[in-house]
Amino acid sequence: MFKKKEKSSLENTAVLHAAESGADLAAVMKKYDREANVRHFEGIPKVIVRSMLIGFALFMVYMNLFANWGEQVRRCLFLGMVILLVFTVYPRRKGVEQRVNHIPLYDWILGIAGSGSFFYYVVNFNEIIQKATRIGQVEVIVGIIGILVLTEACRRVTGIPIIVVATLFVIYAFSTGLPLRRIIYNLFYTTTGVIGVPIGVCSTFIVLFIIFGSFLEATGISNFFIQCANSIAGASSGGPAKVAVISSALCGMVSGSSVGNTVTTGSVTIPMMKKTGYPGEFAGAVEAAASTGGQIMPPIMGAAAFLMAEMCGVEYASIIQKAILPAFLYFSGIFLMVHFKAKKLKLMGIPKEELPKFSHLFKNIYLLLPLVVLVYMIIDGYTMSRSAIFATLVAIAVSMFNKENRMTVDGFFTALESGGKGTLSVAAACGMAGIIAGVVSMTGLGQIFISGIVSIAGNNLMIALILTMICCIILGMGVPTTANYIIMATTCAPILITGMNMNVIAANMFVFYFGIVADITPPVALAAYAGSAIAGANPMKTAFNATVLAIAAFIIPYVFAYNEALLFINTTPIQVIQVVITSFIGMFAISGGMMGYMFRDLNPFSRFICIACGLMSIHPSLATDIMGVSIIGFIVASQLVVNRRELKTAV
Template identity: 35%
Template sequence: MPKEDIASLDDSLQLAQESEAGARTISGKGGFFVFWFAVAMSVFQLYTGFFGELPGSKQLSIHLFFAMVLCFLCWPRSKKSPHDRMSIPDIILAIVGGLTALYLFLNYDHVVMSQGAAPTYDIVIGGILILLVLEATRRSVSPMLPIITIIFLIYAYVGPYIPGELAHRGFTVHRIIDHIFMSGEGLWGVPLRVSATFVFLFVLFGAFLDKIGAGQYLIDLSFATMGKYRGGPAKAAVVASCAMGSISGSSIANTVTTGAMTIPLMKKVGFKPHVAGAVEVAASTNGQLMPPIMGAAAFIMAEIIGVSYFEIVKAAFIPAILSYTAIFSIVHLEAVKENIRGLTKEETPPLVKTILSGLHYVIPLVVLVWLLLVVMWTPTTAASWSILVAIAVAIGNNWYRANRLFPELVKTNGTHPYAAYDEYKANPEGFFPRQTSAEVLGSLETGARNMAGIAAACACCGIIIGVVTLTGLGLKMATLITEAAGGSLMLTLIFSVIACIILGMGLPTTATYIIMAAMTAPAIMTISADLGLGLPIVAVHLFVFYYGIVSDDTPPVGLCAYAAAGIAGSDPIKTGWKSFRLDLAAFTLPFMFILNTKLLMYNTNFMELMYIIPVSIIGMFCWSVFIQGHWVVKTFIWERLLFLGLAFMLVNPSHLEVAGVLINEHLANAGAVIMLVVIYFWQKNRKGKAKAQVA
């Protein structure tokens, strides 16, 4: 790889590191403390995952204690602050933030009994914690979320002075802090509760899979299966990001992990730099849609609407498949349009050998899916046992390498493919325990550092939810949106989309979803009830969840686009707009599953699904042709518009009314497929005539 590409990759990896685990790389005694403090956080979460959570909000208090300390120690105050050591002010803030977060745990009975009539010292401690949560979120997530939170807090105070429907009687600072800090509807509400239970363990599970080598195995497997085809590296990027997304639930982590390999190869076979980066961004962003791990927001959704996580996974499965079908098809058509080759035989990893080389890495993921979807264990218990299986896989893998594979390789040819060979050669007996302990402890540290920012963001969102419940803002917004939409479901959905995109440009997916779930989801449910549509609550919340995710790659803000552009050496804005275009399927799918809830496996059966899924996949291919304006040859404008109509007809199978005649959906779909076949031969004939003219 050229030096400039290596520098760009380093910059992107640094951006991902700063976003996920903190910008500081601390050495010496400070690094020693941060390492073991993070390990202690993960051990605490694992312990409660196996033996049960602490009662009430005690679990949340300890969880936030760990998160606050890590946020102030691992994320510097600004770019000018030291990045290789902890500053004295940050140490003080970490101590104060940790102690105020731990106050609930240490004085739990007092806090519970004082709710609604808290003494002044409780209010002072609560106010300090709220301010420090805002600062921790600013450092670890983005300044936008604290700014929005402050706006909500001001709204709670100045309610009587606001004109119109949003006015309320107003609350004193004492009452606001009492509600947010002392009750279970604010800081200690659903977002932080989910962060302290489900989300942490799934993030830790992803960290274990990455450390033991499962992530690299999935990338290698993607290249082995897709690399040789036209535009192979781009297709491998889509498959790898889909697989990585199913275990990590993080857009930017997917981007840099898979993009480090896929983007240079995409450029090598002929993709333009900004296109290579955009493919990776679109595929990685959609990783949060792919079960079984769908990011923190999916767990929060299950808790907010009161359904099992299995219901969320089941409903999201078909839309996730259709979304990746569209991205894969668009990538294929891009390669056809630009005549881009695949990898050569020498460049493509051998398929069978690649599959067999890492089958053991899939065991923890299979166990997780089995426990979640078959045994129907809770997400907390399933994730805990899956982590234990991952540790067992790491032990078995390292034992085999140390005692069987390594000596055999050394004996046969005197060489060794692993970076740890020198250590092994110096001390063969010590390799196995040291390598295993490094992977286990490294996973525990990475999981905790990755969760610190998520926990701070969830606490911040809890403050927003506290204001909403205190002021009744949710019902007021639902009324306003309903009145503005004039009782139209479509207008309400469009208003929700606009709000999601605007909020999502500066907020992480979790924060966007929580705010929209409190503000616009009730309006959609109200209009659905008024119109007698009976939309499932899962469909409504998945609707706003989807738009919270796709806003991640919407310019001008989008860390994924900046990270991918750094690797590709392209312009971040240009990369972002291209990824937005590639990701347009995710913009239309929510409307389709709102209008046809069978795509969420509601009110349907197995045989009907066996019909709906392939028909919908064909529909998403039509959508891809519409986006690219190319199939066998470049499409005419009328052909492109026809593909758009066919896409909506196939993905949303329903009865059509033409000239007053109701046409059965199966006949309509059969007609659409016949039309596709006709267009294919029509375009193939045009391509043949064009070749004859050139000859």
């Protein structure tokens, strides 16, 4: 944002403490985010691999804007190129020092065999379609190779958890007595399996938005967000923690990774939080909880918003509109907790002279123009593909006004390369999620899930919601955001929609929230572990702290499950205002109860009352709202009175 000689001491201090923490950020990313674990190329091989990724990104732009091919052809071309690139870029396992410019022979074989399986489908598309379920032995073998190689590709870029889940589903399909030919046909050759809706959305909307995100990052917008957050909240009590919450919410709008967001903003905010006086496990937890919340922050929502629009059969603009209030309450909850924690520990903020002035930052507000153009075009009725392309062009244009981040020819190709590489993990995960969706569709497993939950819950929505929540957290552990949502929407959302007559969007949003919090919920809390590595803190303590800070994510879904006004569904402005006010008051009380402080220390009994009354205020009932708000008001008033008396006594 500023010239090097004009950098604030805040930035210099943050960089210094990041170094002193001993946390190698690249190593943290490689340990907790498989997407960062790539092969190292130099010289001509580097140029070739880079050209492949750039060519892939450009081909996706061409395919979405100009090509007029059938869906199966488009999706198979997309996956074929993805598999070839995965085996080119990603090694067999992470954490091992890789030889420069080395791709083992078995990776060449796997890459060619896997991509060749999908390209075979493209070349013989008409013949295979005519055969339908009567596919021959060759098609069965091709399908098996394609699925197995895709599984290995997904393991490399996302890890084991989603592979285990998909394998269990496939084993179930065989246990039902379905013949191999039928299973392969449904999973590989139809649009209900690997090349189903997830890959369809990924090859059209998601890939273009990932490319857009790469160009947006190149404009320096992340640094702009962090500096804005510093300017707004840095000087207040416990300022760095509040900066972490605000900057992670803003950066999360364009980030698709909880771990990536944690490391990016956490490299600055976590050392500053520790310097202010926050314990290491709390500092790491704040960043992890806020960064994970970035996945529920409109307009991108970790790319899940596009899939949700497709799954729910509504416009994308409708999804981001309905996600605004829940996201606001989530970040309000974390913000209040770090505020109460700072007050309890009597922590100070950052000296104002070390903070950037908002007047200096305001001149760079043009960096928001690509996001404004994106949202405006989508709301105005343009297709998401064209909106993403136009917003990308605007991002390139605005970069020209900033000397430090001006888009050069090399920068242009670097952004394309980054976009192409960023697509690989999402695409592989979407392919595996398609297998899960295919098994559910082919075997009727979804109806079995519904019948099982409904038989246990009866007509009790709360029991059904709790059981669904548990399923989502377990199935979502260690699974990337996009694939996470697909699994939840396929297996868990129908339980609420069909079994409990819940609104389609509310049900999908419910399972999405609980799938996401798996990133900070022990034992597989990757975002929290990444935060603990930067903070030099105990990973499990950090994860438990993050879970407490993200308590809003465990409460808000129940709010809109019972009161759809929070999602602007079947409601009036008065009802929306009421639910927002009472929910915010409830989060205020719960945050105070969790931290043991409001305007002064709370004793154990008062903490319990605050949490209970907070839940009452959030519950969508006029009686509970009045009772909860009244008691909270009494507690607040009594604390203020005691504070005033003590102040008079001290004087």
